[in-house]
Amino acid sequence: MANPIYAAMGTSIFEEMSHAARTTGAINLGQGFPDEDGPLDIRQAAADALLTRSNQYPPMLGLPELRQAVAAHYRRFHGLEAGPEHVLVTSGATEAIAASLLALISPGDEVLLIQPMYDAYRPLVERAGGVARFARLDPPGWRLTRAAIESAITPATRIVLLNNPLNPAARAFDREELETLARICIEHDLIAICDEVWEHVLFDGRAHIPLIALPGMADRTVKIGSAGKIFSMTGWKVGFVVAAPDLHAVIARAHQFLTFTTPPALQAAVAFGLAKDAAHFAAMRGRYQVSRDRLAGALAAGGYAVLPADGTYFLNVDLRASGIDEPDRMFCKRLVDEHKVASIPLSPFYAEQPVDHLVRLCFAKSDETLDEAARRLVAGLKG
Ligand code: GLN
Secondary structure (H helix, E strand, O other): OOOHHHHOOOOOHHHHHHHHHHHHOOEEOOOOOOOOOOOHHHHHHHHHHHHHOOOOOOOOOOOHHHHHHHHHHHHHHHOOOOOHHHEEEEOHHHHHHHHHHHHHOOOOOEEEEEEOOOOOHHHHHHHOOOEEEEEEOOOOOOOOOHHHHHOOOOOOEEEEEEEOOEOOOOEOOOHHHHHHHHHHHHHOOOEEEEEOOOOOOEOOOOOOOOHHHOOOOOOOEEEEEEHHHHOOOOOOOOEEEEEOHHHHHHHHHHHHOOOOOOOHHHHHHHHHHHOOOHHHHHHHHHHHHHHHHHHHHHHHHOOOEEOOOOEOOEEEEEOHHHOOOOOHHHHHHHHHHHHOEEOEEOHHHOOOOOOOOEEEEEOOOOHHHHHHHHHHHHHHHOO
């Protein structure tokens, strides 16, 4: 018989809404992916590597040039001291998270998850033998406070899983919040697994602060990144782990029996891309920021209460504050069926007491798509 964790669940909310978009012919502002492919020269580098280089198993830890490139990239952008020996290449960030949880959880260990939380976290923790404990952050500020974190810590807590910037809240935690979390990790002897896939998708001049760089955290943090989000190519599934040698070694053991390796041509192309200059990344952020402002502006003008978005491809609208009484799932269903826009309700990102008056919209789309989607959303507000 099937494992009850999977038997009891449906398909992910992202797949559900993309499926609804396909069947209704709706504009898809649900699942987070840009409607343009990433940089042509990186895709060309992948094509060249596919034709001219080995297509056999690369080293289990990743192509040496990519491990080198990841370390150099983080040194340049975030001042990290890590070298290539601290880097492990994975098949996307989700595999990196899975490998980290499999490697670090012993049966019965408690893992702190922070709601709203990405949908994969809880089943991964539970299938790895962990016990999920839930903290929660409240909209619209989504502040990570000591009280929120400590409410879910017990003597059995071993790991905290942090997503920063936080999907779906579009919140980038500030230094004070991260220092609080770091202090708590040290006081309770916790390991932090940091899903930082949105580290480059930050707006309004914000700088990403990796938890691993804070005092006392280098040896107790697993930092996870992903080329998919860095280069706007979400289908590539090339991720990386940065961790101190003890953590790195055991996560590599789990990785070797999950996917073992990642397509070498994509690894070579990502190594090429990570060496791009700061202007490239600034321009990428600038384009998404313009799109954020375009969608937010059109929705606000049409009567929606729009929450701030510090980073990610997403912004949230507050249904209640926009005068809509419907719960989020019902609104999203009506929106896709009657107004042909797919979106993501926030309630599935909660294990308990869901916030059900917020809806996430992806703005990583062309101006025309955003304008038409906003027009339909505003029509949806009126009934
Ligand atoms: N990360 C994507 C999002 O938040 C979803 C990826 C997926 O569908 N699993 O929209």
